[in-house]
Amino acid sequence: MVSSEDRDRFGSITMQQSTSANGFSKMKALWLDNSRLVLRDDLPMPKSGPEEALVAVRLAGICGTDLALANGYYPFRGIPGHEFVGKIVQAAAAPERVGQRVVGEINIGCGRCRACLAGRERHCENRNVLGIRGRHGAFAEFLALPLKNLAPVPLAVDDEAAVFVEPLAAALQIQSQLTISSDERVLVIGAGRLGQLIARSLQATGCRLQVVARHLTQRRLLERSGIGCLGESEVPAGAYDVVIEAGGDPGCWKLARQAVRAQGVIVLKSTYRGSVRVDASALVADEITVIGSRCGPFAPAVKRLAEGQIDPRPLIEARYPLAEGPAAFAHAARPGVLKVLLRVTS
Amino acid sequence: MVSSEDRDRFGSITMQQSTSANGFSKMKALWLDNSRLVLRDDLPMPKSGPEEALVAVRLAGICGTDLALANGYYPFRGIPGHEFVGKIVQAAAAPERVGQRVVGEINIGCGRCRACLAGRERHCENRNVLGIRGRHGAFAEFLALPLKNLAPVPLAVDDEAAVFVEPLAAALQIQSQLTISSDERVLVIGAGRLGQLIARSLQATGCRLQVVARHLTQRRLLERSGIGCLGESEVPAGAYDVVIEAGGDPGCWKLARQAVRAQGVIVLKSTYRGSVRVDASALVADEITVIGSRCGPFAPAVKRLAEGQIDPRPLIEARYPLAEGPAAFAHAARPGVLKVLLRVTS
Numbered sequence: 151m152v153s154s155e156d157r158d159r160f161g162s163i164t165m166q167q168s169t170s171a172n173g174f175s176k177m178k179a180l181w182l183d184n185s186r187l188v189l190r191d192d193l194p195m196p197k198s199g200p201e202e203a204l205v206a207v208r209l210a211g212i213c214g215t216d217l218a219l220a221n222g223y224y225p226f227r228g229i230p231g232h233e234f235v236g237k238i239v240q241a242a243a244a245p246e247r248v249g250q251r252v253v254g255e256i257n258i259g260c261g262r263c264r265a266c267l268a269g270r271e272r273h274c275e276n277r278n279v280l281g282i283r284g285r286h287g288a289f290a291e292f293l294a295l296p297l298k299n300l301a302p303v304p305l306a307v308d309d310e311a312a313v314f315v316e317p318l319a320a321a322l323q324i325q326s327q328l329t330i331s332s333d334e335r336v337l338v339i340g341a342g343r344l345g346q347l348i349a350r351s352l353q354a355t356g357c358r359l360q361v362v363a364r365h366l367t368q369r370r371l372l373e374r375s376g377i378g379c380l381g382e383s384e385v386p387a388g389a390y391d392v393v394i395e396a397g398g399d400p401g402c403w404k405l406a407r408q409a410v411r412a413q414g415v416i417v418l419k420s421t422y423r424g425s426v427r428v429d430a431s432a433l434v435a436d437e438i439t440v441i442g443s444r445c446g447p448f449a450p451a452v453k454r455l456a457e458g459q460i461d462p463r464p465l466i467e468a469r470y471p472l473a474e475g476p477a478a479f480a481h482a483a484r485p486g487v488l489k490v491l492l493r494v495t496s
Numbered sequence: 497m498v499s500s501e502d503r504d505r506f507g508s509i510t511m512q513q514s515t516s517a518n519g520f521s522k523m524k525a526l527w528l529d530n531s532r533l534v535l536r537d538d539l540p541m542p543k544s545g546p547e548e549a550l551v552a553v554r555l556a557g558i559c560g561t562d563l564a565l566a567n568g569y570y571p572f573r574g575i576p577g578h579e580f581v582g583k584i585v586q587a588a589a590a591p592e593r594v595g596q597r598v599v600g601e602i603n604i605g606c607g608r609c610r611a612c613l614a615g616r617e618r619h620c621e622n623r624n625v626l627g628i629r630g631r632h633g634a635f636a637e638f639l640a641l642p643l644k645n646l647a648p649v650p651l652a653v654d655d656e657a658a659v660f661v662e663p664l665a666a667a668l669q670i671q672s673q674l675t676i677s678s679d680e681r682v683l684v685i686g687a688g689r690l691g692q693l694i695a696r697s698l699q700a701t702g703c704r705l706q707v708v709a710r711h712l713t714q715r716r717l718l719e720r721s722g723i724g725c726l727g728e729s730e731v732p733a734g735a736y737d738v739v740i741e742a743g744g745d746p747g748c749w750k751l752a753r754q755a756v757r758a759q760g761v762i763v764l765k766s767t768y769r770g771s772v773r774v775d776a777s778a779l780v781a782d783e784i785t786v787i788g789s790r791c792g793p794f795a796p797a798v799k800r801l802a803e804g805q806i807d808p809r810p811l812i813e814a815r816y817p818l819a820e821g822p823a824a825f826a827h828a829a830r831p832g833v834l835k836v837l838l839r840v841t842s
Contacts, residue, residue, distance in 0.1 A: 412619035
C-alpha cells in the first residue's frame with residue numbers, strides 16, 4: 151500500500167486509485183524503501199496531468215544512480231528507474247500521440263522559477279526527477295511524464311538501443327559543455343556503464359582517447375571498438391588535455407588531478423557518497439578547469455543511435471523480467487557488470 | 497653572504513661576484529629565509545643571461561603571495577618580490593633598450609618542454625618565477641629577466657600605476673578565460689588587493705557586480721568607484737551566474753558554492769595554505785564549472801592603464817623605502833590593508 155507519507159514525498163503525483171482508461175487498477179513495480187527493494191503488484195497506476203502522458207514501459211535499464219539509491223546514497227522511497235523506452239497509452243492533450251514509441255527526458259521543471267524561465271529546466275530548483283526525486287520511475291508497468299519530455303523513437307532504433315538514450319544523452323552532454331578537438335589527448339577514468347558510453351561518444355571527435363578500465367571484460371569491450379585502455383597505475387602524469395572522471399568513487403579525483411596537464415580540463419561525471427579533499431590553490435596555480443556534467447539533451451542521442459554512429463547494445467549483459475527486479479539489481483551491482491535491463495511489456 | 501646552497505636552490509641564476517657594468521658589486525635587497533625577512537646589503541648583483549636584461553628596480557609592490565611566502569606557504573629562501581616597475585640598465589642583446597622603463601612578466605619558461613612549445617610558457621613545468629621560484633625577485637636594487645619578458649611602459653602610465661601591471665594582468669586573466677556579459681550577476685568574494693583589481697576590471701563588462709567586503713575601508717573604496725558591496729552574511733544563495741573567489745582563505749569556497757547558481761561558474765583566484773572539502777557529486781548534479789585562474793598577459797593590462805580605463809592608485813595605502821622592507825611587510829600584513837609599495841630607486 152502507498153501511505154499518505156509516500157504521497158507527500160512524491161508530492162507532484164497522486165496515484166490513481168480507480169480503474170484507468172486501460173482497464174488496469176493496480177500495477178506491478180519495483181518499490182524501494184530506503185535500501186530495501188521489493189516487487190509489488192498493489193501499486194496504484196500513476197495519474198497523468200493535463201499536459202502529460204501515461205506511458206506503458208517496455209524496457210528499462212539499471213543505472214549507477216539506481217544502485218546508489220538502493221545503497222542509501224540519499225533517502226528514497228518510491229519506484230526507482232529513469233532509463234526506459236515505452237509506448238504512450240494515454241495523452242488527453244495529444245491523442246494523436248497514443249501508440250507512439252518514446253523515450254523520456256527525466257527532469258520535470260516547475261516552469262516558473264528563474265532556472266525554468268531561463269530555459270534551464272533541468273536545473274529547476276523545484277524539479278522532480280523520474281525515479282529519483284518526487285516522481286515514481288520506470289521500473290513499473292506504467293509511468294507518467296509531461297508530453298514535452300517524451301521524444302519519439304525512430305524505427306531504426308530498436309528498444310535495446312533506445313533504452314540507452316538517457317545515459318547516452320548524459321555522455322554527450324560533455325560535448326555540449328566543452329569542444330574536444332582531434333588533436334587533444336583525452337582520458338576517461340572508468341569503463342563502467344557511463345564510461346563506456348562516454349568513450350564511444352568521444353570516438354567521433356577523433357581525439358586521442360584512452361580509458362582507465364579496471365575490469366578485463368570492460369577493457370575487451372572497448373578494445374573491440376578500437377579504444378585503447380590502460381590500468382590505473384599506468385596513467386602518465388600531466389599528460390592529458392581533458393580528463394573525464396566517470397569512475398564512481400572519491401579516489402578517482404586524485405587520479406584525474408594527476409593525469410591532467412596545466413590549463414587542462416577535468417570533467418566530473420560520477421556521483422557517489424562522500425566528498426573529496428581538493429587543493430584549491432593548486433587548481434589556481436595550474437589553472438585547471440573542473441566541469442560538473444550531469445544530464446544532456448535527448449535529440450542528439452537519438453540522432454546518433456538512428457545514424458548508427460554509436461551502438462550501445464554490446465554493453466547489455468543481462469535481461470530480466472520486471473518480476474525478477476531484485477535479482478537484476480543484485481546482478482547489476484556486481485563489480486564490472488555493465489548494463490542490466492528489465493523487460494516490462496513487449 | 498649567499499651560500500652555495502642558495503645558488504643551488506636558485507639554480508637558474510648565478511650571482512655576479514665581481515663589479516658590474518654599473519660599477520656596483522653588491523646590492524641591497526630584502527632576503528627571506530623561510531619565514532625570516534631581513535634587509536641585506538651584501539647580496540651579489542644578479543647576472544643577466546645573453547637574452548636577458550639587468551633592470552634597476554624603481555618601485556615594487558607587496559602582494560598576498562609575498563606575505564604567504566613570509567608566512568611559510570612553502571619553503572622559500574631568496575629575494576622575494578614580483579610586482580615592479582624599473583629601468584633597463586644592461587641588455588647585451590638589445591643595447592637600444594637600455595634606459596627603457598619596463599614592467600616584467602614573472603614566469604620564465606625553459607623553452608623546450610611541451611607546455612613551452614605549445615605557447616603555454618607560464619605553465620612550463622620547469623619554470624622559474626621571479627621572486628617566487630628559482631629566480632631572485634624585485635625587492636632589490638636590481639633584478640634580471642629575459643628581454644622578452646620586459647614590456648615598455650608608456651609615458652601615460654606613471655610608476656605608481658605601472659607597479660600594478662602584474663596583479664592587474666592576473667585580474668584580467670579571468671576575462672581571457674571566461675566571457676562575462678552585461679546581463680550576468682557576478683559576485684567577487686574578497687575586496688583585498690586582488691579583489692579590488694578584479695572588481696575594477698569587471699566594471700567595463702557592464703555586468704551586475706557585487707563584492708563581498710570584510711573591511712570598511714575596502715568597502716568605501718569600492719563604493720567610491722560605484723561598485724556595490726555586501727557582507728558575507730548578506731550573500732543570497734544560488735543568485736550569481738559567476739562567483740570569483742579572491743578571499744584568500746579556505747572558508748570562501750563554501751561561500752562561493754552557496755552563492756553560485758546551478759550551471760554557474762566559480763573562478764578561483766586565491767592561493768592559501770590548506771585544502772578544501774568539496775562535494776564533487778553536488779558539482780555534478782548542479783553542473784558547476786570551477787576555473788583556476790592565475791597570471792595573465794601584460795599587454796591588455798598596460799593598455800587599460802594607458803587608456804585610463806582602470807586607475808589602481810587609490811589602492812595604495814603606504815610607501816616605504818626598500819631599507820624599511822620588514823616594516824612595510826608588517827604593515828601589508830595587517831587585516832584589510834591594501835597595497836604597500838617599496839621605493840627602491842627613483
